Each structure stands twice: as C-alpha cells, then as structure tokens.
Amino acid sequence: MSQTDAAALYVILLGPPGAGKGTQAVQTAAATGLLHLSTGDMFREHLRNGTDLGNLAKTYMDRGELVPDDVTISMLLERIARSDAQAGCLFDGFPRTVEQAQALDDALSAQDDEIAVTVLIDVSNDEITRRLGGRVSCADCGSVFHNIFNPPDESSPCCDNVNMIQRDDDKPEAIANRLQVYADQTEPLVAYYSNAGKLSTVNGEQPPAAVGDDLLEALQAVSS
Numbered sequence: 694m695s696q697t698d699a700a701a702l703y704v705i706l707l708g709p710p711g712a713g714k715g716t717q718a719v720q721t722a723a724a725t726g727l728l729h730l731s732t733g734d735m736f737r738e739h740l741r742n743g744t745d746l747g748n749l750a751k752t753y754m755d756r757g758e759l760v761p762d763d764v765t766i767s768m769l770l771e772r773i774a775r776s777d778a779q780a781g782c783l784f785d786g787f788p789r790t791v792e793q794a795q796a797l798d799d800a801l802s803a804q805d806d807e808i809a810v811t812v813l814i815d816v817s818n819d820e821i822t823r824r825l826g827g828r829v830s831c832a833d834c835g836s837v838f839h840n841i842f843n844p845p846d847e848s849s850p851c852c853d854n855v856n857m858i859q860r861d862d863d864k865p866e867a868i869a870n871r872l873q874v875y876a877d878q879t880e881p882l883v884a885y886y887s888n889a890g891k892l893s894t895v896n897g898e899q900p901p902a903a904v905g906d907d908l909l910e911a912l913q914a915v916s917s
C-alpha cells in the first residue's frame with residue numbers, strides 16, 4: 694500500500710498505554726508512507742524545547758493525567774492543517790476523549806475527509822504493566838525498546854544497552870493512574886468508533902511483527 698496516488702487516509706491507533714501504539718505506528722508509517730502523529734511525542738518535544746506548552750503538559754504527564762482537551766485539540770488541529778498531513782495521518786495517542794474525537798471528526802469533515810478506521814490494539818493490564826516497567830528508549834535517536842521483549846539489535850546500530858533512558862511516567866504509581874485514566878476517559882472511544890462502524894481490533898499480545906501484519910491487513914481492508 695502506498696500513499697502516493699491514493700485518497701487521503703486517516704487512521705487512528707487506539708489502545709491503553711503500553712499497548713504498542715508507538716512501536717506499530719513507526720513500522721506502519723514506514724510501510725505505508727502515512728504521516729505518524731503522536732500527541733505524546735509532540736508534548737515531549739515541546740518539553741525538550743522548553744515551551745510554555747511543554748511545561749504545562751509535563752505537570753499532567755508526570756502524574757499520568759491527560760493534558761486538558763482545549764490545549765491538546767488546538768495543538769493537534771494546527772498540526773493536521775499543515776500541507777504534509779493532507780494525504781492522511783496515522784494518529785497515535787489521539788483522540789483520547791470523546792470531546793477530542795468529536796473535534797477531529799468536525800475538522801476532517803470540514804475538509805470533506807473522515808476517519809477511515811480506528812484500530813484497537815488489545816492488550817491486558819497485566820501485560821501492559823510488564824511492558825511499561827521494562828520500556829527504555831535510546832538517548833540519542835529516541836527509538837523505543839523493551840529490555841526483555843524487544844531489546845536493540847544490529848538493525849539499530851546507534852542504540853546500545855548502555856545509553857538507554859526511562860520515561861518519568863513509566864514509574865509504577867504513574868502507570869497505575871494511566872491505566873485508570875484510560876478506563877475512565879479513553880475506553881469510551883471503543884463504543885464511539887464501533888457505533889460509527891469504524892472499529893477494527895487486533896490482538897496486541899503477539900510478537901510485534903505479527904501485530905504489524907494484522908494492522909496492515911486492517912488498513913488494506915479500508916484502502917482497497
């Protein structure tokens with residue numbers, strides 16, 4: 694599947710923290726040419742750049758709370774209005790509330806587009822706790838690994854096991870709160886997209902490559 698001559702394709706990756714949305718988004722964006730947009734990455738970039746938005750977001754992210762809808766929605770809508778998003782996007786970590794989903798629907802509808810499919814990466818809470826507890830990323834390039842399930846290998850030559858860092862919100866208290874916030878505020882989106890006939894579910898408790906194959910199959914079904 695290539696985006697070169699295709700109609701715009703807007704796809705959402707939905708799932709609890711640690712389900713593998715970022716891991717799959719990077720692979721799927723490379724395979725399809727879709728632009729990968731992660732609101733978590735956008736907030737972390739603001740934080741690295743020392744912006745007011747980054748400092749505000751950090752106060753929520755460190756506790757595992759959601760950044761307020763008005764802030765998140767305006768950041769995301771500004772991003773998708775740029776020219777490189779006009780062929781479509783792979784949303785990772787957005788929307789996370791029904792209000793965000795409605796704002797995205799309205800913005801796409803205003804340009805005669807719509808969400809093609811929302812793919813739920815289904816993973817149990819026990820597995821998530823194991824994954825987030827072992828997640829590390831390369832201090833140089835930001836690539837994400839797991840120190841047991843997905844360690845760096847020869848395909849990522851800049852990354853080694855020495856120069857790895859852990860996210861502040863991967864501490865046990867923050868993980869528990871993120872799971873509760875997901876259940877309270879984000880899980881209602883499963884019904885939201887299911888009722889719209891736009892939900893596809895993949896089993897996230899398979900090796901990353903198998904999850905990726907199922908995800909590509911779900912995208913093929915809506916883009917062919």
Ligand code: AP5
Pocket residue numbers: 708709710711712713714715716717731732733734736753754755757758759760761765785786787788789793824825827828829837838839840842843862871897898899900901904
């Ligand atoms: P964000 O960065 O979006 O975090 P998240 O949704 O909590 O998701 P994660 O990045 O933790 O997990 P993931 O699903 O991407 O999994 P990954 O691929 O890394 O958001 C962070 C914070 O920003 C939020 O808490 C909130 O404060 C704020 N925020 C962001 N968006 C917002 C929004 N829209 N509204 C309001 N606030 C917002 O994988 C996890 C680990 O598992 C890795 O170690 C990986 O190597 C491993 N792994 C992946 N796949 C597999 C597999 N198949 N088998 C074994 N291990 C695997």
